Amino acid sequence: MGVALVTGGTSGIGAAFARQLAARGYDLVLVARSSAGLESMATELRALGRTVEILPADLTDRKAVAKVAARLEDPKRPIDMLVNNAGFGIHTAITDPDLTQHDRGIEVMIRAVLVLSGAAARGMLSRNKGAIVNVSSTAGFTTMGSYSAMKTWVTAFTEGLAVELRDTGITVTALCPGWVRTEFHDRAGIKKSSIPNALWLDAEPLVRSALRDIDHGKVISIPTIRYRVLIWLARHAPKSAIRSISGAISSDRRKPVVP
Numbered sequence: 001m002g003v004a005l006v007t008g009g010t011s012g013i014g015a016a017f018a019r020q021l022a023a024r025g026y027d028l029v030l031v032a033r034s035s036a037g038l039e040s041m042a043t044e045l046r047a048l049g050r051t052v053e054i055l056p057a058d059l060t061d062r063k064a065v066a067k068v069a070a071r072l073e074d075p076k077r078p079i080d081m082l083v084n085n086a087g088f089g090i091h092t093a094i095t096d097p098d099l100t101q102h103d104r105g106i107e108v109m110i111r112a113v114l115v116l117s118g119a120a121a122r123g124m125l126s127r128n129k130g131a132i133v134n135v136s137s138t139a140g141f142t143t144m145g146s147y148s149a150m151k152t153w154v155t156a157f158t159e160g161l162a163v164e165l166r167d168t169g170i171t172v173t174a175l176c177p178g179w180v181r182t183e184f185h186d187r188a189g190i191k192k193s194s195i196p197n198a199l200w201l202d203a204e205p206l207v208r209s210a211l212r213d214i215d216h217g218k219v220i221s222i223p224t225i226r227y228r229v230l231i232w233l234a235r236h237a238p239k240s241a242i243r244s245i246s247g248a249i250s251s252d253r254r255k256p257v258v259p
Contacts, residue, residue, distance in 0.1 A: 001025035002080030005072060007059065007116070010037035013135060013180060014085035016203040018045060020211060021081070027051040029079065031068055031086070033058045059086050059112040060104050068112075069119035081131040082120035084113045090147040102146050109150045117161055121170060128169035131214055134158045136174045138227060141234040151176075155220070162219045171217045175210045177201060178227045201227075 004021045008014035009030040018028055022045045030052060032038050038054040045052045055071060057064035072079050087109045092101040117132050124130030136158065140151030158174035165172055180201045206223045213221035222228045 003027045003029060003078065004081040004083065005029040005031065005055075005068075005079050005120075006083040006085060007031040007068070007112070008086035009083070010034060010041045012085075013175075013177065013203050013207065014083065015041060016207040017083050017085065017133075017210075020204070020207050021083075022048050022050045024211075025050075026081070027053075029053045029055055029071065031055045031057050031059075060107045062107070062111075065107075065112050065115050069115050072116060072119040073123045075123070075126070078127065079120060079123055080129070081133065082116060083133045083135070084116055085133075085135040086112065087135065090145065090150075092146075094146055105146060105150055110153055113154055114157065117157075117172075121161065121165060124170045125165075125168060130170045132158075132161065132170065132172045133210070133214060134172075134174050136176045138176050138178045138222065138231055138234075140176065141231050159219055171214060173210070173214050173218055173221050175213075175221045175223075176227075176231070177206055177223055178230075180206060 001021075001024055004017075004026045006014050006018050006021070006028065009018045009028070010032045014032075018030060018041060022028060027050050028042075028045055030038050030041055033056065035054070035056045038056060042052040042054050055068060057068050059065055059068075071077070072082060088105070090101050090105045092098065094102075113134055117134065120130065120132050124132075134154050134157070136154040137147075137151040139148045140153075140155045142148050155174045155176060158172055162172035178201060180203055201223060209223045210221050222231055
């Protein structure tokens with residue numbers, strides 16, 4: 001099938017992409033901060049008969065991002081699919097004087113997506129084929145702080161890149177998942193019990209659905225009918241209503257967990 005590069009490819013949605021792409025016959029280049037996590041995932045995928053290259057990189061470090069970009073553009077080792085999945089939740093208030101988390105989010109979920117998508121596209125243009133997948137979020141259709149703003153950017157950027165690459169043979173897709181059962185929410189300190197059970201998704205079926213949309217060249221991939229309906233409503237509802245709902249959700253998530 002070719003070679004796929006997945007950022008954040010050792011856990012959650014990224015790991016699900018790595019496993020399913022390996023099952024489809026792709027060899028993998030896995031990018032993550034943890035060398036131990038990369039080695040563990042590589043061992044699992046190599047057992048399936050796939051070739052796996054590991055590339056430790058902290059995407060808050062611009063030199064590390066440049067290293068990954070160079071790998072994407074290497075004409076001697078072409079990449080056929082890029083999955084920009086690396087990311088994390090941000091629950092620091094916009095008014096907090098400490099901007100560390102916001103800065104890290106901008107580096108990983110905006111700048112790295114911009115740089116790596118461009119590098120992948122340049123590498124693919126000479127072959128007139130390839131796929132770029134940017135993992136965004138349904139949060140981008142809400143107004144829950146800087147995380148929502150960053151994911152709004154990812155979706156809009158992906159649509160813009162899809163327009164730029166129209167008729168080149170390269171597909172560009174923004175995957176907009178909702179609440180997914182992964183360690184992402186544990187690391188972010190989100191109280192899972194505050195989210196209705198019907199809104200939770202599992203990573204494996206989410207990625208299967210995403211890959212079908214990628215195969216068909218869809219620019220926006222929103223999993224499940226229920227989320228597509230919710231996002232349709234979010235797009236058409238008055239902005240004041242979206243702000244009210246987002247504020248209620250954000251307030252509930254900030255409540256302390258009672259042991």
